[in-house]
Amino acid sequence: MAIDVGAGSVRRVRSIPMRRTVRRLMHDPAGALLEFAREAEGQVVRLNLGPFRPYLVTHPDHVQQVMRLEWTNYQRVGMFWRPLERLFGHGIMSDGEHWRTSRAILQPLFTTRYIATLAEEMAARVAGRIEEWDEHARTGRDIDATTEMSGIITYIVNRVLFGDKLSRQDAERIIPAIDLVSHSLVYRFLMPFMPYFIRIPRDRACLRGIKQIDDVVYPVVREAMAHPDDNLDIVSVLCRFTDENGERLTAKQIRDALVSVYTAASETTAMILTWLWLLLDGHPDIAARLQAEIDEVVGDGPARAEHVPQLAYTRMVLLESLRLYPSGWLVPRHVMEDAEIGGVRIKRGSTVLITPYATQRLEEFWERPDEFDPERFASEKTAGGERRHRYSYFPFGGGPHKCLGEHLFYVEAPLIVASILSRFRLSVRTPGPYTVAWAASLRPKGRIELGVSFARRGRSAVAGHDRSAVAR
Numbered sequence: 378m379a380i381d382v383g384a385g386s387v388r389r390v391r392s393i394p395m396r397r398t399v400r401r402l403m404h405d406p407a408g409a410l411l412e413f414a415r416e417a418e419g420q421v422v423r424l425n426l427g428p429f430r431p432y433l434v435t436h437p438d439h440v441q442q443v444m445r446l447e448w449t450n451y452q453r454v455g456m457f458w459r460p461l462e463r464l465f466g467h468g469i470m471s472d473g474e475h476w477r478t479s480r481a482i483l484q485p486l487f488t489t490r491y492i493a494t495l496a497e498e499m500a501a502r503v504a505g506r507i508e509e510w511d512e513h514a515r516t517g518r519d520i521d522a523t524t525e526m527s528g529i530i531t532y533i534v535n536r537v538l539f540g541d542k543l544s545r546q547d548a549e550r551i552i553p554a555i556d557l558v559s560h561s562l563v564y565r566f567l568m569p570f571m572p573y574f575i576r577i578p579r580d581r582a583c584l585r586g587i588k589q590i591d592d593v594v595y596p597v598v599r600e601a602m603a604h605p606d607d608n609l610d611i612v613s614v615l616c617r618f619t620d621e622n623g624e625r626l627t628a629k630q631i632r633d634a635l636v637s638v639y640t641a642a643s644e645t646t647a648m649i650l651t652w653l654w655l656l657l658d659g660h661p662d663i664a665a666r667l668q669a670e671i672d673e674v675v676g677d678g679p680a681r682a683e684h685v686p687q688l689a690y691t692r693m694v695l696l697e698s699l700r701l702y703p704s705g706w707l708v709p710r711h712v713m714e715d716a717e718i719g720g721v722r723i724k725r726g727s728t729v730l731i732t733p734y735a736t737q738r739l740e741e742f743w744e745r746p747d748e749f750d751p752e753r754f755a756s757e758k759t760a761g762g763e764r765r766h767r768y769s770y771f772p773f774g775g776g777p778h779k780c781l782g783e784h785l786f787y788v789e790a791p792l793i794v795a796s797i798l799s800r801f802r803l804s805v806r807t808p809g810p811y812t813v814a815w816a817a818s819l820r821p822k823g824r825i826e827l828g829v830s831f832a833r834r835g836r837s838a839v840a841g842h843d844r845s846a847v848a849r
């Protein structure tokens with residue numbers, strides 16, 4: 378494998394044996410891209426993977442050019458996005474007219490003001506769901522971190538975004554299916570040039586996962602289309618929508634929107650919360666400060682909507698966790714017309730890879746980039762007093778495709794962390810080091826087990842909150 382670093386024009390600067398580089402990518406995909414970016418000191422890097430030669434773009438100026446300034450020239454089409462079409466169809470996770478329509482329909486459901494109206498309900502949901510861990514705290518039975526974090530998220534998402542139109546059982550059936558698809562799609566990402574009539578590893582598993590998702594989602598869509606209501610959840614809003622010609626969305630369009638939002642909302646948030654416990658376990662001083670804030674603001678809990686603005690340090694911890702482990706770690710774009718980035722000429726039809734994982738750890742923009750230090754988010758400026766480059770930190774992307782769920786995340790995640798830590802103490806049972814798996818979102822390799830104990834003695838005897846109000 379060769380890496381070409383561009384400066385003025387694309388030129389070959391060094392060559393690494395292909396097998397070794399592929400091994401690095403396979404072993405630690407995000408880490409390998411970071412290594413290439415650091416070697417190139419933020420310049421555009423060309424990865425030569427035989428028939429597939431994408432450009433790795435990590436300098437914040439270049440990221441801004443691709444994601445915002447010239448975004449129409451860098452679209453979500455082409456061989457990297459084709460595998461995702463199997464899962465998401467043509468909607469909010471695509472580009473062009475389909476994306477524009479979906480974004481216009483969904484955006485009003487994700488404004489700061491609208492999310493604020495859901496906060497109290499989210500808080501009640503979180504409280505109800507984590508009480509189920511009492512059993513683990515009593516018996517000493519560990520929990521599987523990613524499964525439990527996904528369980529909490531889908532429980533919230535199902536209520537606030539889907540108006541409880543999926544039963545809890547169905548919602549939980551989707552989690553392993555999304556997991557299966559997320560892991561299986563990776564082979565298509567690694568071999569984007571492979572035609573679809575040739576089966577590659579995990580293709581069958583991927584299609585099985587998508588079928589499992591469709592088996593749950595389509596009946597919900599058909600039922601909602603047959604009996605429309607006035608609710609403000611996504612399913613109802615999509616079913617009521619008519620375009621300028623009075624046409625309604627098809628069942629497939631509604632299914633695509635629901636699966637896109639469901640996947641975007643659950644995997645990403647569940648993964649960052651999983652990394653969070655690993656980070657806190659390795660940094661007892663930060664964990665203690667976080668705990669002190671939660672004790673002071675939330676006390677015995679549960680966390681409520683009014684606590685969120687007071688949880689300043691919790692927010693800093695989340696921001697820093699997202700710097701080190703941005704769940705949306707790989708953001709590919711297809712180059713529509715010949716272009717130039719950082720002096721490098723890029724031909725139409727090429728693929729550009731953006732990865733917040735690498736940019737957010739570049740030494741040129743972050744002091745001690747690999748260190749977990751939430752304090753850096755105490756101010757918008759760097760330690761040297763300069764304003765941070767807007768695109769040196771972009772865990773939620775940027776430009777017109779910026780994540781719709783960012784506000785939701787900053788209400789939901791502090792509520793979850795504060796509710797858990799006001800009731801329990803968690804300890805990581807799986808020994809490190811923790812490496813990154815090859816999956817559509819940044820996730821730790823293997824199963825992460827957490828031990829659960831009550832935060833306060835005698836807690837098991839404390840009557841729970843009124844679970845009937847929130848549980849199904």
Ligand code: HEM
Pocket residue numbers: 453469470480637638641642643645646649703704705708771772773774775777778779780781782783785786
């Ligand atoms: C830790 C949490 C999250 C992270 C790190 C994250 C990250 C991202 C990133 C990087 C993008 C940009 C993709 C691109 O430019 O191609 C994105 C888009 C998107 N995210 Fe998120 N996301 C998170 C949570 C959520 C949640 C909670 C929701 C919904 C409830 C959501 C819904 C979406 C949607 C619909 C898009 C597509 C927006 C568009 O293209 O117009 N995300 N997200």
